[in-house]
Amino acid sequence: MMSLVNSILKNIGASRAARHQEKEHGRYGDNLAAVGGEKKPTVAPARWDKPFLRSLEWKRYEDVCMEYLRIKNCHANVTCIGADGGIDIKIADPTGKVFAIGQCKSWNRPIGVSLIRELYGIMAADNVRHGIFLTTSEYSKDALEFAKGKNLLLIDCDEFVSLVNNLDEISHKRLDDMARAGDYQVPTCVKCGTKMVKRTAKSGKNAGGEFWGCANYPKCKITMHVKQ
Numbered sequence: 001m002m003s004l005v006n007s008i009l010k011n012i013g014a015s016r017a018a019r020h021q022e023k024e025h026g027r028y029g030d031n032l033a034a035v036g037g038e039k040k041p042t043v044a045p046a047r048w049d050k051p052f053l054r055s056l057e058w059k060r061y062e063d064v065c066m067e068y069l070r071i072k073n074c075h076a077n078v079t080c081i082g083a084d085g086g087i088d089i090k091i092a093d094p095t096g097k098v099f100a101i102g103q104c105k106s107w108n109r110p111i112g113v114s115l116i117r118e119l120y121g122i123m124a125a126d127n128v129r130h131g132i133f134l135t136t137s138e139y140s141k142d143a144l145e146f147a148k149g150k151n152l153l154l155i156d157c158d159e160f161v162s163l164v165n166n167l168d169e170i171s172h173k174r175l176d177d178m179a180r181a182g183d184y185q186v187p188t189c190v191k192c193g194t195k196m197v198k199r200t201a202k203s204g205k206n207a208g209g210e211f212w213g214c215a216n217y218p219k220c221k222i223t224m225h226v227k228q
């Protein structure tokens with residue numbers, strides 16, 4: 001059985017090669033050829049880009065990451081939902097033994113070294129060989145430096161977009177349909193799992209400003225910033 005990490009590394013290699021080819025031949029080479037007379041099927045899912053990935057609300061982004069891991073034939077289990085909207089990923093082989101743990105974070109700011117150190121610490125403590133981190137953002141220089149030479153796979157926004165774009169057409173379509181189904185931009189309450197509601201602050205420092213509030217207010221007081 002090909003391990004997740006091997007399969008993802010292979011995939012990353014392929015997407016890097018494809019990106020290189022794009023540079024050489026131009027991204028729209030195929031489309032131009034199609035305009036030139038050759039008929040191409042139009043059912044292909046749209047190519048993903050950074051703005052699209054970043055437009056996904058945090059929960060949808062996490063679901064998409066999980067689905068990607070599932071497509072890669074991993075037994076990816078969501079183990080818990082953290083208060084900050086981060087989830088823990090545990091990937092087990094068919095016997096149930098966890099061989100990779102990770103996190104995925106829908107953040108605007110870069111992921112610093114402390115989170116990567118933390119993950120590495122858990123790997124060591126739990127005797128898990130591989131670590132994987134996914135984010136809609138990037139990694140700080142320190143974080144990338146720390147991961148060098150370790151069994152840590154750090155996937156940033158660009159890399160994930162490439163990985164998705166390099167899936168076979170059927171898998172890409174499956175992920176694309178899932179990502180775009182229903183309302184994929186309104187955030188989900190981290191506590192209740194329901195969609196949030198846009199509200200205007202009546203008082204306080206942010207008076208007049210918009211924020212996301214839980215639909216279950218006043219029972220639930222969770223709020224989130226509106227992405228700029």
Ligand SMILES: [Zn+2]
Nearest residue numbers: 189192214220
């Ligand atoms: Zn709530």
